[in-house]
Amino acid sequence: MKLRPPSYLVLGMLRIGLRSGYEIKRGADRSTKHFWPMSLAQVYPELARLEEAGLITGRDDPHGARARRAYAITDEGNEALLDWLRDSHDEPPQVRDERLVRLFFADALPRDDQIALVRRLRESHEAEVTRIQEEVMPISSAAEEAGTIFPHALARLSSDIFSTIAGALDELETRLSDESA
Amino acid sequence: MKLRPPSYLVLGMLRIGLRSGYEIKRGADRSTKHFWPMSLAQVYPELARLEEAGLITGRDDPHGARARRAYAITDEGNEALLDWLRDSHDEPPQVRDERLVRLFFADALPRDDQIALVRRLRESHEAEVTRIQEEVMPISSAAEEAGTIFPHALARLSSDIFSTIAGALDELETRLSDESA
DNA sequence: GTGTGCATGTAAGGAGTTACATGATTGC
């Protein structure tokens, strides 16, 4: 069976202790969403595929009358995950950000609109920094103290990236304002 | 007709003077690829759609015996582009970077493999900075001197982002090496 | 008792990629 990044994402989430599909999705939204988004409609079939391949095992784990399945990674799954982590072959990263495409063509706009566009963009990146610091870092920081350091390193990295962008946009905004004054 | 970011990408490329589908694809690879990749198999149908909608016009423009079509943006196309540039509604940006997912789960690896992984990643980001500076910036810089400033601003932004990531990875690498020593 | 969150799945559709198919031009 062919394993793709979403497979390893699920495998990895199970490894760090998340158990149900719903829980995996929630965890991924809080942590890996920024560099690999995943929807619930991907998680459930992926769990089925991985179980069929023997990389994970599932058992019923109802919560009262509410159905729930708890999965755990098997030795084979662990091995597959480690092989992938050591693998140096990567597909090229992909970014799709409509706002930056817009910015690329912003020369077509009058100066005022350019400034407004840049400001909006800066503000949204600043907001994202705040969101990461408030929602992601407290959790990843706790994990770091427990010896799991990479999630927090990634959270800091994300925050740094958004800060860098916000900073560059702030500079650009100032330049545009000065030139139009 | 519904216009999506690739439509505006094509429209924008025509606006800045690129004419054939092939030329648009080449230009996009050099400039907007980092925040919105596009394949030739998207460009040609998109050109047909835009022409049908009256946003661009195409004429045959053979080069010797080699067929070629030259497109130009119409007034309606220009208006649509400007409307989009002013529009503040964005779909959320999407990043898919397998390498960062790998890094997120790197706690599962022995220290040596962690260091190797971080180093590889840092090196590839440094290489990307170099690539942008050598291949993209000379062109965007020339455009900037001619009064088209945003492409160069975006090139600098891309370069800054990759530098930031490389810097953070370098720091992480040092930390991992120190702790294991 | 009501809304929010927990919980699992499927079906249909859309967006984008790879591979295929074809051929001319230019520089070495």
Place this chain on the structure above:
DNA sequence: GCAATCATGTAACTCCTTACATGCACAC
């Protein structure tokens, strides 16, 4: 003469999203 690049398009496929369908648990 040969390779790289220019040039246009289509078909099949993959991946992923949105919408649908269903129902329990818990806090207010």
